[in-house]
Amino acid sequence: MSRTVLALDSTHDACSVAVVRDDGEVLAFELSEMERGQAEALMPMVKEAMDKAKCEFSDLSYIAVTVGPGSFTGVRVGLAAARGLALAARLPMAGVTVCEAAAFDFYKKFPNDDRLLGVVLETKRDDFYVQFYKDGAPLSEPYTAFSSELKEKTDAVFIGNGTLRLKEEIPEACIEEMPMPTALTAAFLSFDKVASETYPLPLYLREAEVTLCRK
Numbered sequence: 001m002s003r004t005v006l007a008l009d010s011t012h013d014a015c016s017v018a019v020v021r022d023d024g025e026v027l028a029f030e031l032s033e034m035e036r037g038q039a040e041a042l043m044p045m046v047k048e049a050m051d052k053a054k055c056e057f058s059d060l061s062y063i064a065v066t067v068g069p070g071s072f073t074g075v076r077v078g079l080a081a082a083r084g085l086a087l088a089a090r091l092p093m094a095g096v097t098v099c100e101a102a103a104f105d106f107y108k109k110f111p112n113d114d115r116l117l118g119v120v121l122e123t124k125r126d127d128f129y130v131q132f133y134k135d136g137a138p139l140s141e142p143y144t145a146f147s148s149e150l151k152e153k154t155d156a157v158f159i160g161n162g163t164l165r166l167k168e169e170i171p172e173a174c175i176e177e178m179p180m181p182t183a184l185t186a187a188f189l190s191f192d193k194v195a196s197e198t199y200p201l202p203l204y205l206r207e208a209e210v211t212l213c214r215k
Helices: 038-053 072-089 098-109 163-169 183-190
Strands: 004-009 014-021 026-033 062-066 093-096 116-122 128-134 143-145 156-159
Touching (some): 004 072, 004 183, 014 038, 014 183, 026 038, 026 183, 038 072, 062 072, 062 183, 072 093, 093 098, 093 183, 098 128, 098 183, 116 163
Parallel strands (some): 004 062, 062 093, 116 156
Antiparallel strands (some): 004 014, 116 128, 128 143
16 A cells, blocks of 8 residues: 655754655655744745645655754754644554665665765764664664764764865865755655654754853
């Protein structure tokens, strides 16, 4: 039986929504680059995508969403929107990490690449979100690391939105320039997952940094 998925992503400096069938047909795709305003932009983009796909929520098999790592606010916005839609439409959900989505895009483009792959994502702090892959399989869970810890990975090729800063800090690093994954990647990747009634958890990798008001 054919499956249709609605996928959402707002983990980094963009929002995207996709409606995709498991036969590979993209029914709708919306992408908007933004540093702020994901909370206001995401739901209108969902409506636009569903209208373009000529799709009702009753036509969907489940909802997919990227769970991080990435912007704390962006991850929270995407998950909240996806959970609200899933609850209202009584649909299961599937969670996809940004690291596995980035690796998915890399191996789709370079299916026979046997180098060590490092997904390096921007934290907008001194460190990076990192996950390494070999032959398409993850070698660890995502974690945080400084460039000094990545310098020893001389046999690795790095991808992700953290590579620009990584190249500045490690000039000899091997970089493959690729666009960041979107909801479209999350949709295709989710077909290999099992959608569940249990909502996927966010992947933050660190606590939110909050300054409390002294008053």
